[in-house]
Amino acid sequence: MTDAIQPPTPATAPPVNPMVELMRPPQSLAELDVPASMLIDMILKILFNEGIVSLKRISEITRLEPQLIDEVLSKLQNEKLVEVAQAGQMGRFTYSYNATEEGLKRAREAFERTQYVGPMPVPVQKYVRAIELQTSQKLNLTPEQVKQALSHLILPDDFHRSIGPAINGGTSLFLxxxxxxxKTTVAEAVGKLLAGSAPGIWVPYAVTLAGYIISIYDPLLFEPLPLTENEARFVDKRWGKWKRPSVVVGGELTMEALELRYDSISKFYEAPLQMKANGGMFLIDDFGRQMMSPQLLLNRWIVPLETGIDFLRLRTGQALQIPFRQLIVFSTNLDPNELVDGAFLRRIQMKVAVTSPDDRMFFQIFVNMAKQYGIIMEKEGFQYLVQKWYREPKRKMQxxxxxxxxxxIRQICEYTGEEPRLTPELVDEACRNYFVDSNAAKDW
Incomplete structure (x- = not known):
């Protein structure tokens, strides 16, 4: 799991945590784990975009150590690609630079290769190893933690016993x-539980393979966690410490979102959704109503669900093997047996029915909602609602x-100035506006 990173240990002792060595920041070009040409291109593109730029600013953008950036700038200075624009009073680390004409020419050539400007990538092999290390052990959430995460919902008393094992197993769940x-609210509660109760996860901003950059960071998915003093000092800043991500998709999901997406203009890749969800949760809501058929998703994921390994492919044809290590949650109101075949369902370990509430649960939910919306509950009004609008028309409670x-009811009372109460009259008015009259529709 992702324990706090400790300072480097003596050479004679093994590292306390294998993540320490994996995320040790490079201090020089000799220690840099990506081609020096990639970093040179990045620095020239930053100077092209921003003009006069301080060494500190370049370090912040690339998320590399100042001494490494200084070494590269010295090299570029000797090659007449950059020059000192402003000399600070505290040594080279306070200098600002700009690109020469030759440097600007090289920057344009760099933009032809890729327009990516941001944190320097790490080798994809390091990303793979980091995810494997951080997901090698199952979570150990307790029944009390799971029940607390679901406490805002009115559910059967033993519902947590179906959800908890799936969360700790980190495999798959079918609601x-x-x-x-x-169903969606339950899945979202699971995502918040993972983000808040499980250890944070270390994920790089970007990775590189075969000279291409794959961007992983998404500000909508990755919420930073505070670093300890040792982590701030000794961890490569190309890695971020995040709450475990929750990726939620619905009917808009396409097969393209599950593959590496190459932008022909910016000339770098965006990671697929399941790669961004590694270590967290991936919720496919309204499963069966996507723009692709369930069978296509079945064919795409049947092997990853079984092996925990996903295969991606660059536009050059080169294959990439990455961990498939997230809690996959499928949520549907369609019949699972009509959506997918038995082979797929067998690979989803936990299948949980989220059914309609009984009378007791329905009353509890109504009491909670009435309190939330400031509506005075009246026993007569609730009994009238159940009898007139559910039992007589044989309508299912939801x-x-x-x-x-x-x-x-609240909106009606705000409009008319009435006191919001659960009276039979307001019940009738609200239900007429909410439920579709099937008999009226037949007369069209």
Whole structure:
């Protein structure tokens, strides 16, 4: 797991944590784990974009140590590609530089190769090893932690016993059942539990393979965690310490989002969603309603789900093997047996039905929602709602109904100036506006 990084140990002693050696910052060109030409291109592109740039600023953008940047700038100075624009009072680390005409020419050539400007990548092999190290052990969340994460939901008492083992196993979970009963909310609660209770995860901003850059960092997915003093001093800043990511997709998911995406203009790759989700959760909501068929996803993921390894391919044809180490959650209101075949379902270890609430649960949900929306509960009004709008028309109760009906009642009362109460009259008005009258539709 991702324990706090400790300072380097003496050469005679083994490292306390293998992540220490993996994320040791390079101090010189000799220690740099990517081609020096890639860093030179990056520095020239920064100077091209920003003009006069301080050494500190270049270090911040590339996330490399100042002494390494100084070594490269000295080399570029000797080659007449950069020159000192401003000399600071505290030595070379306070200098600012600009590119010469020849340097600007080299920068344009660098932009032809890739327009990526940002943290320097790390070799993809280091990324693979880091994910393997950080996901090699199962999580150990307790029943109390899982129940607490789900405490804002009204669910059967033993529901956590189906969810908890899947979270700790970090494999896959299939949530199914009729719409409007909280499958997505359950999955989102699981994602928050992973992010808040599990150790943080170290992931680089970008990786490189065969001269190409693959960007992993997404500000919408990766939330930084504070570093300890030792981590701030001894960890390569090309790596970030993040809360475990939660990737959520719905009907917009396409096969392209599951492959390396190369931008022909910017000329670098964006990592696929499952790669960004490594160490966290990947929720496929409304499964079966994507722009691609479930069978296509089955064919794409049947091997990764079995082996924990995914295979990607560069546009040159070169294959890339990466860990497939995230909690995959499928959520659907369609019949699972009609969506995918038995081979796929066997590879999803936990299948959990999220069913409609019974009368007791429905009442508890309604009480909670009425309190949230400032509506005074009346026993007569609730009994009227259940009898008139559920039992007589034989309508299924859904967990989402109390929230939606309370919201409508609140909006009606704000409009009319009435006191928001659960009266039979307001129940009728809210339900007429909420439920579709099937008999009226037949007369069209």
């Amino acid at each position: 199914y059942g009729p719409p409007g009963n909280g 967990s989402v109904h109390p929230r939606d009906l309370c919201k409508i």
